[in-house]
Amino acid sequence: MSDEEKTPAREVITDYAQAHFRYFRTADGTVYAQRNGHPVARPIRSQGTTGSHRQELMVGLYRDGCGVFNGTALKEALDLIEALALTEEVQSVHIRVAPGFDGATWLDLGRADGQSVRIHPTGWDILTPDPREVCWRRTQLTGELPLPARDTDGKGIDLLLRLTNFANAETECLALAWLIGSLGPSVPVPAPFLTGPQGAGKSTAGRMLVRIIEGMSSDLRRAPKDEENLVAAVAAGWVTALDNLSYMTPDLSDAMCCIVTGAENVKRALFTDGDVFRARYRRPMLLTGIDVGVIRPDLAERLLPLRLERPTVRRTEAELWAEYAEVLPVVLGSLLDLTVKVRAAEAETPTDLRMADFAHLCAQLDAATGFGSLAAYRRSLDDLNDDVIEGDLLAQTVLQHAESMEAGADQRMTSTEWLHNLSRLYSGEECRPLPKGWPTTGKVLSDRLKRLQPTLAARGVLIDSGRTHEGRYLEMTRQPASAPAEQQPAF
Template identity: 30%
Template sequence: MNNEKKITTKKSPKDEQIKDMLVDEKTMPANNKESQASLMISLAMDRAYFFHTHDGEPYACYIVEERLETAQIKDKSFQSWLNYIYYKETGKPISPSSLQNASRIFQAEAEYKGTEEQVYIRYANHGGNIYIDLANKRWEQIEITKGQGWKIIAASESPVKFRRVKGMAPLSIPSKKASFTPLKTFFHFEEEDYILTIAWLIGSMNPKGPFPVMALSGEQGTAKSTTSRILKDIIDPSTTPLISLPRNERDLAIAADGTWSLLFDNISKLSGNMSDALCRISTGGGFRTRALYSNNDEIFFNSTRPIIINGISDFIIRQDLADRSIIINLPFIPENRRMPERKLWSIWENVKPLVLGALCNTLSTTLLNIDNQNNNSSYSRMADFECFVEAAESVLPWKKSSFRKAYRENKSKIIDITFDSDDVAGAVLKMIEQTHSHEFTGSPTELLKTLDTHIDDKTQKLKEWPKKPNILSNRLKRCAPFLRAKGILLERGKSGQRYIKIYKTDDIVQSIHKSRSKK
């Protein structure tokens, strides 16, 4: 006789309901799967519409608690919303296969019947206005109009659509009590650097770009990381603001595609390839790569983004990147002027809306004046950035033309920094100054031999020193703009004539002769 007692438990109505909901897909009748997908399609079509971007990416715009949200059909947020509306309607979860079948229909609807629309990250330009995604739960935006100021609007009122990406944090609501003054409390800058910092912030809120790279350098204890975080927090808050520099261009392109601004912390050295990649992100340039696990499919990236980088040493030494940069050397902060980070960020949260309000007011003025700018002045490579800032100078806290003066002086300092770190440029300058005629004409091979006589053995043995004429020619092309700034011009032979002519302009030559005669 079996004396074992059979243990039984009383099932609650809730247990029975859960059992009914957890139906095994494998045993589900085919017509039930089909009806689930059909009902899902019907529910979503009543609450969403579908479209595609220029690149063919399928998107959905859907209603969530009376607000309008936008996401790719494959995104977790949209898939979660589909699960939610189905459960709300039926009291049961939809099977994964039915959800997948319905999603395929939504994708086809977006690709073949949907309109082509553009989707933005954080900043957009439309109809002459600027729109900024606050990235808050209400999906609100800032609308900035020409000379009419700004206002907060719902996504349903906006002509543009924004996508949300992982790591985005909400912007503060701008304050009508606008002021740039709090920045002076947090940034211990010289007046010129203060002007350039505000100018960079204004330029970084221009949806069209281009964007100068903000490079902060200084010894330990100069608040490089904190200053960088504050700058990013104003224009593009993030849950992880400080990141390391990516290892390669592909990772950099992916990072740029998923955020509005990039902040790379504690840089010690930039390779030539990475410098070139940062140039493309700063002023615009595409990147294409093969898709993972695919032999034929390619992925295209084309993002222009504001960039902040910081480090102790002079890490920008390539002329192309230097010509696109604003370099600020941060002063040391004495102990009696420091405060705990907790207190600093608490104060910053209170004053940040004032700064954002001032920036929004400035952008409104820029939009009003940008088309009436006097374009007869000389501009640098970052001409669009200069015009954008100068269009608002009438409402900025400095005298007219102060920005241009500060920007030109900064670029002059940058030339000196990069010139000192470029052995080829330094050797060319030394050669021209020590040559009686102050010029050289010859083949690349002859030039390389001549330059070798103007450098020491240590420099010749450096890996960076060109060992072949063609490499020397490429290096000369890179440093030509900065040599020109020093009054040294380069000419190359045409129609197959392989010669290089290097000479000083007449005014520079005359100044050299005067200095020699005085001696």
């Protein structure tokens, strides 16, 4: 055959690729390749070490006797495939957890054969999902989970709790509620903060909770130094676990709030001047540490403190993790059984808590098992409010001022007048100097009170703002002792 009669290499590659793979795009324009009949999808431009589509395509061409092609032919073929895929329908890709058809959800087991767990209203099954229902995206952080055991009769939950050092039954039921919530693709869950004395096994317990969902290869990580690295770590996995936190900067605190409840990050696309790259993320988080210092009010509403106690009997790491690996299939099976049972339970949604979805899940867990997880969750929020107040001198001064007001009374002043009165109250007769970080202007005071509004409302002090013909004002109201503190609308 003459050179003119030979089929160009790029056409051979394109024909082979379209015969063996399905190509589609996501909402952000990224084109993915999915081998026919397999649920795992890879971005065609990826050069990652977990296996790029380019490598997958080269291996397939070689093994099927099509030949070995140079980089130019592969690039031209992939360019054409990418252009064609941009006309296809949009489909989402998911890491670890995904929504399915008919109210089902999926859990990726991270296996090479693509087998996953389908959690549906009447039970759960181990299946290979239809590629058009679920597309899994995997990274180096995607560990493999064992096949969950069936007919465990709930003993996996007891095995898990026996291996951990949770301080009481309230902490245990909150940990279970978080695990169930982490199996849901659309339910924001607060971030467990494992605390306790030195030697309480906080890191070990954190690893155990995370590895139920992320596999034995997952581990805790140090907090990144900046938000960009944190977002990159979050985007590459499902559960983000940060170990041994001792201090939390305001930027890290704000980033964690966004991760728990969901946000979008936009930055300039590489090698372009006018295009951008969008990264949406909402992930379960887990934190460990003895003390992180002052907790900001907005983060406090998104935390779930889980206290541990020092074990009375110490075990070697090898012995502990060998037992954990042995019981993990039973633990996972029991967690799936409990998840099905909880999702089927009917319960009212509390309307006074910010994380309403998680509060509803706690109510469902109580209805299904008889636990007191919702009451425990409320008490944990009260404890966090106490921590916020103890670490904020402005909040303490506002509450001190509110004590001088009659129950049900309100007081209205400008923010500058409030700053003068609160500063004078703090200084007292001793004229002690104002502390570092004290508001210096009425605007700064107003902004600080906006952050403290939920914390103060939980203590019966309501802060509101408005405007009259004379100008803007701040109003403080002390609720009657018998009236429950309700969450007020934002400024």
